[in-house]
Amino acid sequence: MNSATDQPVTDAPIHVVLIIGSNREGRFGPVVAEWLLSRIRERDDMEVDVVDAADVRLPTALSYSPSAEVTGELAKVTPKLADADAFVVLTPEYNHSFPAPLKNLIDWHYTEWRAKPVAFVSYGGLSGGLRAVEHLRQVFAELHAVTVRDTVSFHNAGAHFDDEGRHRDPAAPDAAAKGMLDQLVWWGRTLKEAKEVRPYAG
Template sequence: MIEAPLRLAVIIGSTREGRVGDRVAGWFVAQAGLRREVSAAVVDLADYAFPADYPARATPQMSAFTAEVDRADAFVVVTPEYNHSFPASLKQAIDFAYDEWHAKPVGFVSYGCRSVGQHAVEQLRTVFTALHAVTVRDWVGVDLLGHDDLDRRLAEDTPVQAAQVLLDQLCWWGVTLRAGRAARPYVS
């Protein structure tokens, strides 16, 4: 039996004008594209018109985002670090889904100056644990300080190797948890 490719949603967490998250996500999708066992798609939060206030009923945009989360077998969250945390736009979107995150792996590609987004990743691990998701150990961190050429920086051995390790872990957990959810629905 041939296994279906792992459906990987690469979520761009920043909606700021002038962000580099879209470029970092594009690079990561290209890395994932080197693997036959992965089907990666970008989920850009900037493409959604989320409400400023949390409504009593989900809006069509909220429902569309939640459907993307539900369809995915695994996730990579591409996040900047803003003031030692992750963007409010990302937290808002994460909170629109709940059951859809359960028993699925989440990996991180972060960027920032000096800390390479480590603080954002550590806080996101806590959030996703509360949502019954499994965060993988390794992550990709990109230091933007002193690097005028992002594309050249991303082509270096360190980020490319880190991306491959992250994809290895996501594939293992993604396939394992997909089979587990199919065999026995997750109970929270």
């Protein structure tokens, strides 16, 4: 028992949603996503679901009274986001920032992000997508989410994976992924336990 709150501290797995942020034709994101999913599935402290921006067709014009078609699209993704304890956002870098479909997916939701942790995996050219991550940190701060400190970044990502989707030199990215996911689990459990004691009222 936690002496401060008399609430049980649990080691149960947290429910993580991996968000694939690009829908560009010929995108490299699924390769990185499969690499990351293989690392997540090796762990017993996380359960994972996937939301892929390429599978969701939401209009850029937000509406408080969405059409039946839009409601159907939201039904594909909103329950998954709402049920999540934590998120990993996988993003490329387009023109020094993150893709429009990812921003649109984020903007169609609000309470689903609140008081939950978000980790980032990025890929791109020389910057490895890190400029996209820095922009995303600002967006999620506005949504009352907590972004974890460590990231996983792949510069010139296509050159680092073979034709089977395996990283050619896995030691460094595997270590980075472990550190990031360890932080995500800590934040996911901590915030979940805190909300059970006192609902977030920010």
